[in-house]
Amino acid sequence: MSGLLGVAVLGAGHMGADHVRRLDRVVSGARVAAVADPDPERAEEAVGGIEKVTVHTEAEAALDAPGVDAVLVASPGEAHEEALLAAFARGLPVLCEKPMVPDSAGALRVVEAEARLDRRLAQIGFMRRYDTEYRRLKSLLDGGRLGRPLMLHCVHRNVSSPPHFTSSMLVTSSVSHEIDAARWLLGQELSAVTVLRPRPSAGAPEGLLDPQLVLFETEGGAVVDVEIFVNCGFGYEVRCEAVCEAGSARIGQAHTMVVTSAGDAREEVPQDYLVRFADAYDRQVQTWVDATRRGRVTGPGSWDGYAAAAVAEAGVRALETGARTPVELAPRPSRRHP
C-alpha cells in the first residue's frame, strides 16, 4: 500500500479516544478515517479537530465509510464478536482490544470464521508483548541462560475499577493480560486454575471480590501466581518475576526517575495503564499499521484471544466454586487456505 492506512475506530471511550490520538499524532503510515460510538458526543470529542473523519453511531456504518482500509476495535468486550465478524465479512484487517471476546464459545466462533478466510486478519491487543521490559524477559527466557522457568510471580494492581466492574472481570478483563503474557513467555498452554479469595479490601466497592489470588498450572509443569487487586488505591503496578532453574529475573520495579534527597528516596508511581504502558501501546499500533500496510498480521492472533477466554472462563468457575478447575481448549481449526 502506498498511501496512508485509513482506520475506522469502533468505540470512543477511554481506550478508543487514546487510539484515535495515537493514530493521528504518534503513529506513521495511518490516518483515522472513521469513528463510531453509540454516543455521538463522545465520538466527536475523540475526533476533535482531525480532518476528513466521518463520525457514526453504528459500527457497521463506520466500516463502510469511504477510505476505510482497517479497523481498530475499542468498544466493550461484549461488542467485539459482532465487530470482528463484520470486519472479516468485508476483508478488513482488525486490531481488537482485549478481551477478544469475553466468552470462549464466542471467541471460538471468531477463530473459526477467520480460519475460513484466505488469510489472517485479526490481531488482539495484548500490548504487554510490545513492552520493552516484557520483551527483554522473553528474550532472556528464550535464550535459556537461566534454565527452565519453574514459576512466574505476578502482581497486577489498579488504583480503582470502573463502576461496571464485576468480580469475574478481575479474571476475564484484568488477568487476561497475565494469561496471555504467561502463555507467551513460557510458550505453554495453561492447563488448570485455582482462585483464592482473600478478605475483600474496605477500599473495594460493596460486593466486589477484590483482591484475588489466581494460580495457574501449565501443561509443562510450571506454576504462575497472579495477585490481582483492582482497587488498591495507591498506583498502577504490574510486576513479573520469573524463577528458573539457574536464576531469576524481575520486571516492573521502576519506570521513572528515583530522587534521593535528605535521607529519603522517592519514585513516582504511575496511576494508570495509559502511563505505564504508553510505549507498549505505541509500538503495538505502529507494528500493526506497518504489517497491515504490507498485507500481513504479525502480532497475537485470534487463537491467543480464544485461549485467553477459555482459561479465563475456567478461572471464573474456579472463583465461584473454590475448586481447582482444568482448562479445556477446543481443537485448533486448521486454515482452509494456508
Ligand SMILES: NC(=O)c1ccc[n+]([C@@H]2O[C@H](COP(=O)([O-])OP(=O)(O)OC[C@H]3O[C@@H](n4cnc5c(N)ncnc54)[C@H](O)[C@@H]3O)[C@@H](O)[C@H]2O)c1
Ligand atoms: N489494553 C489495555 O490495557 C486496555 C485498557 C483499557 C481498556 N481496554 C479494553 O478496551 C475496550 C474498551 O475499554 P474502555 O476502557 O475504553 O471502555 P469505555 O467504557 O471507556 O469505552 C467504550 C466505548 O465504546 C462505546 N460502545 C459501546 N458499544 C459499542 C459498539 N457496539 N460499537 C462501538 N462503540 C461502542 C461506548 O459508548 C463507549 O464510549 C475493552 O475491551 C477493554 O477491555 C484495554
Ligand SMILES: O[C@H]1[C@H](O)[C@@H](O)[C@H](O)[C@@H](O)[C@H]1O
Ligand atoms: O481493561 C483494563 C486494562 O486491560 C488494564 O490494562 C488492566 O490493568 C485493567 O485491570 C483492566 O480493567
